[in-house]
Each structure stands twice: as structure tokens, then as C-alpha cells.
Amino acid sequence: MRALRTRRHLTxxxxxxxxxxxxxxxxxxxxxxxxxxxxxxxxxxxxxGTSQGWRxxxxxxxxASTAAAHTGTHGLAVTGRTRSWEGPARDxxxxxxxxxxxxxxxxVRLAPGESPAQVRLSVERGAGDAVAYDQVVGNTDxxxxxxxxxxxxxxxxxxxxxxxxxxxxxxxxxxxHIDDFVLSYQPTKxxxxxxxxxxxxxxxxxxIGAAIGAPEIIGSHAVLLRRHFDSVTPxxxxxxxxxxxxxxxxxxxxxDTQVGFGRDNGLAVRGHTLxxxxxxxxxxxxxxxxxxxxxxxxxxxxxxxRIEDHIRTVMGxxxxxxxxxxxxxxxxxxxxxxxxxxxxxxxxxxLDYLRTAFRVAREVDPDAKLFINDYNTNxxxxxxxxxxxxxxxxxxxxxxxxxxxxxxxNIQWPSLAETEAMLQKFVPLGVEQQITEMDVSIYTDxxxxxxSPPADRIRTQALRYRDFFDLYRRxxxxxxxxxxxxxxxxxxxxDSFPVARKDAPLLFDIELQAKPAYWGxxxxxxxxxxxxxxxxxxxxxxxxxxxxxxxxxxxxxxPTPTGGQTACRAAYTVTxxxxxxxxxxxxxxxxxPQALSGWTLRWSFPNGQRITQLWNGSHxxxxxxxxxxxxxxxxxxxxxxxxxxxxxxxxxGVNGSPATISLNGMSCTLR
Numbered sequence: 001m002r003a004l005r006t007r008r009h010l011t012x013x014x015x016x017x018x019x020x021x022x023x024x025x026x027x028x029x030x031x032x033x034x035x036x037x038x039x040x041x042x043x044x045x046x047x048x049g050t051s052q053g054w055r056x057x058x059x060x061x062x063x064a065s066t067a068a069a070h071t072g073t074h075g076l077a078v079t080g081r082t083r084s085w086e087g088p089a090r091d092x093x094x095x096x097x098x099x100x101x102x103x104x105x106x107x108v109r110l111a112p113g114e115s116p117a118q119v120r121l122s123v124e125r126g127a128g129d130a131v132a133y134d135q136v137v138g139n140t141d142x143x144x145x146x147x148x149x150x151x152x153x154x155x156x157x158x159x160x161x162x163x164x165x166x167x168x169x170x171x172x173x174x175x176x177h178i179d180d181f182v183l184s185y186q187p188t189k190x191x192x193x194x195x196x197x198x199x200x201x202x203x204x205x206x207x208i209g210a211a212i213g214a215p216e217i218i219g220s221h222a223v224l225l226r227r228h229f230d231s232v233t234p235x236x237x238x239x240x241x242x243x244x245x246x247x248x249x250x251x252x253x254x255x256d257t258q259v260g261f262g263r264d265n266g267l268a269v270r271g272h273t274l275x276x277x278x279x280x281x282x283x284x285x286x287x288x289x290x291x292x293x294x295x296x297x298x299x300x301x302x303x304x305x306r307i308e309d310h311i312r313t314v315m316g317x318x319x320x321x322x323x324x325x326x327x328x329x330x331x332x333x334x335x336x337x338x339x340x341x342x343x344x345x346x347x348x349x350x351l352d353y354l355r356t357a358f359r360v361a362r363e364v365d366p367d368a369k370l371f372i373n374d375y376n377t378n379x380x381x382x383x384x385x386x387x388x389x390x391x392x393x394x395x396x397x398x399x400x401x402x403x404x405x406x407x408x409x410n411i412q413w414p415s416l417a418e419t420e421a422m423l424q425k426f427v428p429l430g431v432e433q434q435i436t437e438m439d440v441s442i443y444t445d446x447x448x449x450x451x452s453p454p455a456d457r458i459r460t461q462a463l464r465y466r467d468f469f470d471l472y473r474r475x476x477x478x479x480x481x482x483x484x485x486x487x488x489x490x491x492x493x494x495d496s497f498p499v500a501r502k503d504a505p506l507l508f509d510i511e512l513q514a515k516p517a518y519w520g521x522x523x524x525x526x527x528x529x530x531x532x533x534x535x536x537x538x539x540x541x542x543x544x545x546x547x548x549x550x551x552x553x554x555x556x557x558x559p560t561p562t563g564g565q566t567a568c569r570a571a572y573t574v575t576x577x578x579x580x581x582x583x584x585x586x587x588x589x590x591x592x593p594q595a596l597s598g599w600t601l602r603w604s605f606p607n608g609q610r611i612t613q614l615w616n617g618s619h620x621x622x623x624x625x626x627x628x629x630x631x632x633x634x635x636x637x638x639x640x641x642x643x644x645x646x647x648x649x650x651x652x653g654v655n656g657s658p659a660t661i662s663l664n665g666m667s668c669t670l671r
Contacts (some may be wrong), residue, residue, distance in 0.1 A: 014185065036511070038103065040651035041095055044181040046464045053090055057166055060086045068177035070107040070147050075179035077111070080175055091126070095183065096163060098156045099219035101490050104136050104165060105151040105182045110144040111175035117142055118170040118574060121150040123635055126162035138496065139170045139574045147179075152500075155491070157214030158254075169652075170577060173292075186490065189511045191223045196227040198507070201522050205476040209270060209483035211235040211437065214254060216487045217261040222513050231268035233483055234258040235493075238271055241279040241580075243314050247306075250313055250349070263321045270436070270483065271318065271325035273373065275356035275357045276611050282542040282652055285344045293348055300349050304356045315364040324481070326373040326404055326436065327361050328354055332386050333641045335618045339385030343612060355398050362399040365478070369480075373404030373436050378422040379416040387425055401410060402432035407468075408485070410441040411460045416467050423475045433478050437485040439505035440464050440517065441494055446644065449501040451491075458504065462516035462527045465507070469521045488512050496617075497583070498646050499575060527535040567592055567666030572603070572657050581650055582609075586628070588640040588663050596629050596664065601628040603658035605653065614647040 068075030118139035136152035209231030237254040262269040333341040345353040488508035521524040
């Protein structure tokens with residue numbers, strides 16, 4: 001593998017050959033065992049009084065200091081920062097091997113006297129003149145009053161001749177202290193060859209697919225993928241921000257690699273996605289002068305033209321390789337009377353963005369199957385709105401071939417009956433149906449976090465997979481594909497959504513071994529139902545809500561407290577941020593002595609931020625002003641109890657925090 005670095009070229013085929021020896025026949029494990037201890041390849045404690053290879057990214061100063069120690073005698077003090085991206089960096093090129101998933105951890109705090117800031121951990125990767133910045137841990141609240149651990153994972157899956165980990169702030173130039181950096185990896189076991197291939201077990205029912213990124217198509221991950229799955233869905237490489245980040249400048253490197261992997265290995269490829277309210281560059285919604293668009297006929301025409309140009313270019317490139325496309329993704333908001341999400345697409349064009357997208361897609365590839373895809377379609381209100389939309393558009397002649405059900409679920413929700421009703425609902429339309437993004441979280445709310453997956457939850461998850469796939473098999477005449485949203489638990493989006501914590505939602509574990517969830521599909525008798533499951537440990541609190549179906553509130557708010565009482569305490573947190581978008585939470589605590597039988601939160605964004613999706617509440621936004629109401633299931637807020645809402649939003653330029661947050665009209669103390 002060192003030779004790859006000398007040649008400055010990561011050859012995916014060579015990586016596959018080099019790791020082919022990992023495919024062996026091994027005993028079948030039907031329960032979750034303790035994983036092997038991580039292998040630590042680098043630590044930085046600074047206790048020798050040096051910077052231990054850490055350097056400044058620009059003109060700031062990094063110095064080992066006793067005042068910056070988390071443990072031991074020294075830490076690293078970072079001073080003299082003049083730009084937010086400046087901070088300590090550590091070269092990793094001679095340490096990190098391609099295709100290996102590494103864990104990175106570092107303790108961070110601000111220097112005494114600094115105001116709170118958001119800090120993140122990233123990897124800078126360069127190859128020739130190209131530079132990429134891969135976020136490992138998103139924006140995390142840090143103060144001078146205590147240490148915070150930033151922990152995340154990273155796989156080098158592209159060519160690199162420069163590679164370094166670094167710490168920076170989202171904004172500002174606060175002085176930093178860091179300590180106890182650890183870089184490690186989890187050894188993987190050989191890919192099991194004496195267990196049935198999923199695709200063979202399900203061959204008479206429907207094809208089985210997996211979402212992929214660059215790490216899934218090299219090494220032992222690629223071997224596992226090829227053994228068990230019929231199809232692949234590039235999780236991000238085909239989205240608008242990945243393929244056309246700047247108008248007219250298309251970028252297909254990652255998409256070509258991932259689509260090519262499917263083609264070259266005989267795997268079908270699902271295209272995901274052409275039109276979505278997230279991961280769409282801001283330029284798409286700016287007018288010819290560069291100003292944000294308003295709803296005018298000229299702007300509508302320009303947006304529709306951009307949709308057409310984008311679809312013709314992207315679909316045209318992969319016409320011979322991709323036979324199914326998620327043309328439109330997540331367009332429904334069941335809280336709106338007409339059922340439509342108030343995305344920029346809808347605000348500027350009404351339903352015409354959907355009409356245009358599907359029409360152009362059909363023109364580009366008449367043989368491709370064209371899908372509309374959404375989440376929480378097992379919620380009655382949502383599936384009814386989606387059904388009405390699809391029925392209307394098909395009646396108009398819009399070429400929608402199928403409905404995609406994402407099925408991001410957990411070990412308790414939804415019920416099997418709700419899921420069957422979801423499938424039954426669309427049968428009269430005569431469209432294909434597919435399960436497009438399935439995973440089963442071990443968490444049932446966002447206040448939970450386990451250091452390792454509890455055995456009882458892993459067993460419950462296996463039973464859930466068993467029951468869902470039994471249902472899918474009964475509807476095999478309606479379902480033309482089932483896709484799980486990832487290959488193995490070592491790489492899942494749920495590790496950072498809705499909060500940062502380790503989840504285990506997939507069929508194979510972090511060592512790429514079959515889990516009880518796999519046996520729930522293949523042979524439920526091997527889930528080991530007679531075992532006595534361990535009890536889940538007490539969970540560690542986190543700060544963000546689980547995505548749940550939103551419902552219009554049905555209870556009347558309790559009157560605003562009087563008598564000089566402090567009504568509430570609130571915390572606004574940006575949990576993740578990327579160019580043009582971010583994820584945030586608002587947590588509010590009722591500090592009055594009486595329970596509230598309903599609640600309303602209000603705040604104003606200072607920099608033009610705009611919410612595109614919110615969960616655990618229903619919201620409306622007028623300009624900068626946001627108003628959030630409780631749902632029917634979280635309207636009661638006891639004394640000293642808390643409620644949290646989470647959201648996705650767009651931002652440009654500066655992403656500042658609200659100055660005030662109110663609960664039922666009373667200003668909250670911010671923390």
C-alpha cells in the first residue's frame with residue numbers, strides 16, 4: 001500500500017486484489033460479540049513539551065503548554081489566529097492507509113476568557129492541484145469552561161499526495177487548547193463465505209441493494225458488497241452539489257467511479273437524486289444578477305431551464321449505466337394544506353418543477369424507471385398527500401413510474417400495520433414501489449447514546465428486520481427493489497443524525513460480520529431467540545431529537561406564566577454545517593413550577609437563514625421570524641422537563657445564532 005503513495009495514485013482495483021485474501025470461510029456468528037480492540041496508530045499528548053508534529057495552517061502559533069493540558073502535564077495552545085480556518089494540523093499521509101476506516105478523537109476547549117464558539121475536526125486531502133476538505137466532526141459547541149471530545153471516523157478512498165487532520169472554528173478567531181489526540185482503526189475480520197448471500201436468498205422476491213460511497217467500493221467492503229447485493233445507490237455522488245457545484249461546471253469524478261464500480265461488477269445502479277431541496281447549490285436559486293430569486297415569471301423560467309440542463313447532462317452521461325432514478329426527493333410536507341413542501345423549487349415554480357423534471361428525464365432516457373421518493377410514507381397524512389400528488393401528476397400525463405419509500409425506521413417505530421398500509425395505499429395507482437433507503441436505528445429517541453450496541457436492542461432489531469422483510473415478501477408483486485442505506489455499521493449516516501452518537505442500523509457490523517439482523521432476513525431461527533438478552537445500560541443524554549412524523553398540535557397552550565417567574569431555559573445548537581446548509585436543534589426547558597399543556601417557540605434568525613425541514617414540531621417562517629408549535633405527542637411539558645426540535649436549514653455568508661428564544665411568549669435564558 002505504500003507504493004500507492006509513492007505513485008500518488010490510489011488504484012481501486014489494486015486495493016481489491018490486495019485484500020482479496022480477507023475472503024475466507026469462517027464460523028457463523030449469530031449474536032453480537034465484542035469487537036477486537038482498536039489498533040492505535042498515533043497519539044499526541046504533548047507531555048514531552050513539544051508539538052509532536054502538529055503545525056499551524058497559516059501564521060498562527062502552536063505551542064506545547066502546561067496551561068493547555070487535559071491530562072498529563074501538557075497540551076497544545078493555539079494562539080494568534082486571524083481567520084476561522086486557522087488552527088493546528090497534523091500530517092497523516094505516512095500513517096493512514098487507503099481503504100481503512102480510522103477513528104479520530106481529540107479533546108478541545110477554548111483559552112480562558114474566550115467567548116463560546118463552535119469547533120470542528122476535518123481532514124484536508126490534496127492530489128496535485130486539487131484540494132478537498134472532508135469533515136470528520138461537525139460544528140460542536142465549545143467553551144473555555146470545560147473540555148469537549150470531538151470524535152469521528154474517516155476513510156481515505158481517493159488519491160492523495162497530501163493529507164492532514166486539523167481543528168478550526170466555524171467563525172471567529174478564539175484561541176484554542178487541544179490535547180489527547182488519538183488515531184486508531186478497528187481491525188476487520190475476513191468476509192464470511194460460508195453464509196448465504198442475501199441476493200440469493202431473496203432472488204425469487206426482489207433485488208436487494210445497498211447505498212455506497214467511496215469507502216464501500218474498495219478492499220473488503222467491496223468484496224462484501226459484491227457477495228451480497230444486486231444493486232448499488234451512490235449516496236451522495238450523483239446529487240446536484242456533487243455534480244454541478246457551479247453553474248455549467250460539471251464534476252463527475254466520484255460519480256464515475258461509483259457508477260463504474262456497479263457496471264464493472266454486474267450490479268444495477270439506482271440514480272439518486274436529481275431534484276431535492278437539500279444539497280442544491282445556492283446559485284440555482286439566484287437570478288441573472290446573482291441576487292436571491294423572488295417568484296417572478298422570469299425567475300420561474302430560469303429555474304426550469306436550469307433543471308432541464310442539469311438533468312440532460314447528468315442523466316445523459318449515465319444513460320447506459322443507470323436504469324432507475326429518484327427524479328424527485330422529499331417533496332411532501334403533510335402539514336401544508338396542499339401537501340407540498342415549501343422548498344425554493346415550489347416557491348418559485350409551483351408544481352412545474354416536478355412536471356419539468358419528469359418530462360425531461362423521460363426524454364433523456366425513455367427506458368429508465370422514474371421515481372418520486374420520500375420518507376415517513378408510513379404516516380397516514382404523509383402517504384395520503386403523496387398519493388394525491390402522484391395521482392394528479394399521472395392524470396396530467398407526467399411520467400412517474402414508481403414511488404420510493406425510504407424506510408428510515410427504528411426498533412419501535414413504525415408498526416408493521418402502518419407499513420403494510422403504506423404499501424397497500426399505492427397499489428391502485430398501478431405504479432412500481434421500492435424500498436429505497438432502509439435502516440433500523442437502535443435508538444428510539446435522541447436522548448439515548450450507547451458506547452456499544454446493547455444485545456437486547458440488537459436482537460429486537462433482528463426481529464424488526466425479520467418482520468419487515470416478511471411483509472416485503474408478501475408484497476413482492478408490488479415491490480421491484482429493496483435497498484438498505486449502507487453496507488455495514490462502520491459507515492452509517494445515523495452516526496451523525498440527528499445527533500453525533502454511534503448507531504448500528506444495518507445488516508453487517510463494524511467488522512463486516514453478519515449481525516442477527518442479517519439472520520432475521522436469511523434464517524430467523526438463527527437469531528438465537530432463546531438467549532437471555534442483556535439489559536440496555538442507562539443512556540447518556542444528548543441534545544437533539546429523533547426524526548418523527550409531525551402532526552398539527554391538538555392541545556391549547558397553557559397561559560403564559562406570570563408573577564415574575566423565569567419561564568424557560570433554551571439552547572440553540574448547530575450540530576452540523578456544510579456549504580449552503582446546516583442542521584440545528586433548539587432545546588427548551590420549562591422552569592416554571594407548573595406543567596404546560598402546549599407550547600410555542602419563537603426566534604428570529606440574524607442572517608437570513610431559512611428552515612427547509614423541521615421535526616418534533618410544526619413550524620412556519622415569515623422572513624427571519626420562526627414559530628414552532630408542539631405536536632400532539634409532545635405537547636405536555638412538565639416542570640423542569642425539556643422538549644427539543646431539530647431542523648435542516650439553508651444559509652449564506654454568515655450563520656449566526658438567534659439573540660432570543662421565547663416559550664409561550666416569555667423570553668428564555670439562553671445557554
